[in-house]
Amino acid sequence: MADSVLELPDDAAAEVARVAGLLWAESGLVDDVAWIAAARAAWEDLPGLVRRQIREFRRDSGPGGALVLRGLPVGDQLPETPSTSDSVQRETSVPAAVLAMIACGLGDPVAYAREKHGALVQDVVPVAGKEEVQGNVGSVDLTMHNENAFHDHRPDFVMLLCLRPDHDQIACLRVASIREALPRLSSQARAVLAHPVFRTEQPSSFGTATGAAEAHAVLVGAGDDPDLRVDFEATTASDPEAKQALRELSSALDAASRNVRLLAGDLAIVDNRIAVHGRTSFRPRYDGRDRWLQRTFAVADLRRSRGLRRADGYVLAD
Template identity: 60%
Template sequence: MTATIHSTGATTPVADMSDRARAIADVARTIPPLAGDRVDDRAWVAAARHAWSDLPAELRRTLREFRRDSGPTGTLLLRGLPVEGADLPPTPAAAGSVQRTAALPAALLLMIAGGLGDPAAFRPEKGGALVQDVVPVPGQEDFQGNAGSVLLTFHTENAFHPHRPDFVMLLCLRADHERVAGLRTGCTRQVLPLLSADGREALFSKEFRTAAPPSFGAASGTTEAHAVLSGAPEDPDVRVDFAATEPLTPRAGRALAELQELFDLTARTALLEPGDLAVVDNRVTVHGRTAFRPRYDGNDRWLQRSFILSDLRRSRGLRDADGYVLG
């Protein structure tokens, strides 16, 4: 089942599900068309969560092991998952594009979200849709976010937010034309032994602020001073967005530059193909993307993205009526 992808550091585990694709698709299609078959409806989310139990045991076991221990790279790549293939519509090209109807890829994402925790979204970002399109948008090529096509810098997803996703899922529906757009990941477990003593001390200190990403709008503001690394000294969590995190002291600036250099040094790049699902442990792993050239011809790169909270209860005060969208 397990292979590896090219890596400059530790290898990223790859689970090939090609021979189980039909069984996975059959389970997805058993989810009843409740409430207009809308993926954001709570009844449909619950049905997807229940369907998780019927997925092939090997897939469930792989994901549960990853949830318990995401390993030295904090990333898992599942290959060969069923997507719509020839029936896929043109790649969207509008800002804020999301998936609201229960197509097969959305069902896959929400079934897996229900196995790793609970799906979640943030209302200021794409209206709080649980399944979001990651596509290039004309005129936003230089945007540091999911609508851009220039190099996307390393970041913790929603680093500014107190309830950041625990896991980020990226499902490839269509690759870019030249097959050069790569998902880049960097894990604290690779860079920690390489950090200088001064850099490590600074990164564990509350000497940084992080602004909300452009997708949230300026009204979302900036955090109070926080540390970039926190938790267990030998296995810390990371909270950083190199496009939005500001050092508040000279030593913090030096440490942030050192950390960015080490992430670049130890980064792994995966060229996602249709049916590939990358699961990123957002607590210990930053991610970004290499640059590519969109054509806006309906066949551009198209990923779908969902976030997972492993403990939904912690964000209860921000979710209306115990739903899945944080205000």
């Protein structure tokens, strides 16, 4: 099982920086299939320490369902933090190289055509006027969620690489796994959560809700080690008993949650099958030096979504 935090020793960090620098210099754009192929090859050149940790995490993400790698390179000349919704990283860069290589180690990167222009490396930045939005443009507390819980092909892993923390360094990524919450749930709640009496709408980053979401269970698979599928902003329960079970789950996850303060060069990887994530509030200044994360999704089995991906690329059409 993987440890939950790995601080890279200096020599390993320097080696990652060297390999990322070479990949950055390869021609093309981040979303080019050829550049992702180069990232896949470059993954093999990363230090064994990093590759082992990622592969162990892929096999078993542990009780907490999250891994933080500290000390990754993010480049020397960081531009201003982007300030608009839906901004993405199309040009190759050191952070994009780190995300692409590690996505290839976890499985393969993916994106969704309807979200953030289908870009594989996306900016997570606060946007003026959107403070209250329950999405990554906001700066109020962000409710716990599985990423794209509404989607049949939601990501298996969510990677968030910090390029720049918030000014006050108070924003925390929150992570909670069902493995740690399950013992806190009553057997009644566990049983109800395993029934398909919940519906989850698409998040605001995908556009407005359709009202056509299908019923699904929140706990899926092994009774003693289930997968989790919930978004406390978007999942609704069909009857009072199911509503109560959802409330119980929310408290159990809160009680099991961990706060992670990400600093520049910290990469959080969340196992989206067993863990939810959210974020505590912070105060953006919109001065070009606001909190800036870059995000990439990965799936363990790319083939499974082939029907949604044109030309066997990395973007899911729907």
